[in-house]
Amino acid sequence: MRIKLFIQDDCPRCPAAKxxxxxxxxxxxxxxxxxxxxxxxxxxxxxxxxxxxxxxSAGNExxxxxxxxxxxxxxxxxxxx
Numbered sequence: 001m002r003i004k005l006f007i008q009d010d011c012p013r014c015p016a017a018k019x020x021x022x023x024x025x026x027x028x029x030x031x032x033x034x035x036x037x038x039x040x041x042x043x044x045x046x047x048x049x050x051x052x053x054x055x056x057s058a059g060n061e062x063x064x065x066x067x068x069x070x071x072x073x074x075x076x077x078x079x080x081x
Contacts, residue, residue, distance in 0.1 A: 001062070001079045002026040006041050006051040008033045017050030017069050024075065054078045 003021050007014040008031060021027045030037035032049060044053060048067040054075065056062050063078040 001057070001081075002028060002055050003075065003079075004040070004044070004051075004053040004055060005029045006032055006037065006044075006046050006049055006053075008049045011049040013067075013069060014050045017052060020069050020072060021052060021075065023072060024079070026079075 003024055003026060005017060005021050005027060007017065007029065018029070030040045032038050032041045032046070041051075044051075044061070046066065050069065051064065051066045052070060052075070053064040054062050062081070
């Protein structure tokens with residue numbers, strides 16, 4: 001399981017989202033203001049930041065939060081499955 005975090009420079013909640021995932025090892029950060037980040041966001045149909053997705057080893061989304069920041073316990077719960 002991995003966490004994908006989608007952010008952008010002018011997002012007021014993105015620093016808090018970065019903090020929420022900071023305790024986890026398997027985090028990939030995508031800046032939607034850059035071409036690679038925008039491409040990945042498009043692939044996942046992401047329209048708002050911050051967005052946090054939890055994906056399995058095959059890349060399938062098993063949970064996500066769009067425009068909101070989950071509690072770390074919620075992330076831990078999904079990652080433990």
